[in-house]
Amino acid sequence: MNDSTPQTITVALGQRSYPVWIGAGLLGDHARWRAMLRGRHALVVSNTTVAPLYLPRIEAGLDGLRWSSFLLDDGEMHKTFANVGRALEALGALGATRDACVIALGGGVVGDLAGFSAACWMRGIDFIQMPTTLLAMVDSSVGGKTGVNLPVGKNLAGAFHQPRAVIADIDTLATLPEREYRAGLAEVVKGAAIGDEPFFAWLERHAAALAARDPATVMEAIARKVTYKAGVVARDETEQGERALLNFGHTFGHALETAGHYTALLHGEGVAIGMRLAARLSERLGMSDAAATARLQRLLESLGLPVAIPPGVDPPQLLALMRLDKKNTAGALRLILWRGIGRAEIVGGVHEADVLAVLQDAG
Structure with missing residues (x-):
């Protein structure tokens, strides 16, 4: 899927305002989103379906940083506290400091869990949304709702934690079932x-x-x-x-x-x-x-x-x-x-x- 000039929409929250960029080729536009990373550590949270397709597009943008990836299995049933714990362990193994950034590369499950993990690590570090599904682009990546599911109900544990930016690359919709x-x-x-x-x-x-x-x-x-x-x-x-x-x-x-x-x-x-x-x-x-x-x-x-x-x-x-x-x-x-x-x-x-x-x- 392709289109021309990216659109920029601002979520206006005073000093915590952030851009939502919508367009083609944005995952490979490293200069645009790399500027949003403030520290030297990054954890990319993705899943086993999305990562093989799109993680290589952002790797070059992480050059010079200490970074690693944490991959979920694909599906809503994996949005759990157990996987938040594993994401936090990955941040610990990375030595992530308070200026680290979590990058959510995937759909709503990945975005919710990555954002919640970022909200928990050292009481809140930066995260960037890189939604790869239409649903995540139009809804869950924007607005700062993060969380996980419990057996008794969906999204009953979570936090409001706004991203630094949302990068909605519509090229990813070409591989969406x-x-x-x-x-x-x-x-x-x-x-x-x-x-x-x-x-x-x-x-x-x-x-x-x-x-x-x-x-x-x-x-x-x-x-x-x-x-x-x-x-x-x-x-x-x-x-x-x-x-x-x-x-x-x-x-x-x-x-x-x-x-x-x-x-x-x-x-x-x-x-x-x-x-x-x-x-x-x-x-x-x-x-x-x-x-x-x-x-x-x-x-x-x-x-x-x-x-x-x-x-x-x-x-x-x-x-x-x-x-x-x-x-x-x-x-x-x-x-x-x-x-x-x-x-x-x-x-x-x-x-x-x-x-x-x-x-x-x-x-």
Whole structure:
């Protein structure tokens, strides 16, 4: 995949502001990202799928530093405390000092675990995001959310730790499997669904080009979603209010991922199903109408994304898992729902009976 001039989007956080660079050939643009490394130690965290493809592109940029790599096996099930411990041991073996940098080369799992490891080492060192999946480029690499999964739920342990920079090289999308690419599109849709109706309409018009990975269309979609998220993060870095809207579909989606032991569904697939469930619940509560739900479902299906709960998943189990969601307060369900395209809001005190009814009717 190729395009012309890289785009720069700034996440504005005062002295901790950082650039998100989006374009082709950025992993090999050593002068650009090497300047973001402040010390003489670097640990590259990647996985066994990505490293053989892209680690050689950044090795030359690490010339003169003391560096090493730590590779995870591929998959969400490896985002664990045990692997954080191994990453920290790798930093120790490297002799990493407080001006060291962790480089996350991979998708969301790698970025989350690398960022959390960087937040833990000496109470916080630099890290740089080099996302290689569409989902990571448009969502998890931007905003400083890091963490790991626990058996009882996804991302229940973590920290807010902003990167020094995000380098989104769209060339890496050429090797991304079709299923993972489409899963990334779910996060693009989510950004439009919660707060940007014109962008949603643009996605409807360009769905075929996006599904076909047209470079210019993909580049614009990434830039528009990142610009939207950067604005939200700048206004609400630690999710005290508006940033919670970015979790539209996630309470349902995380429960589905956990129920499948992080192997049955990709994150974006869970979010796609979760968005439809959130829209259906909004409909049931009289907040939105069936036309908005249908419009969302059509777009998701046109991008090749699932919208139904997989067979064999138990609705009461999903509800139990949803009770552990980080947005809940004082034992009450607190969900991100909407009043139609582009009008999401936080809704507290949602009755479990309504949620269960939607889950039972969502095949």
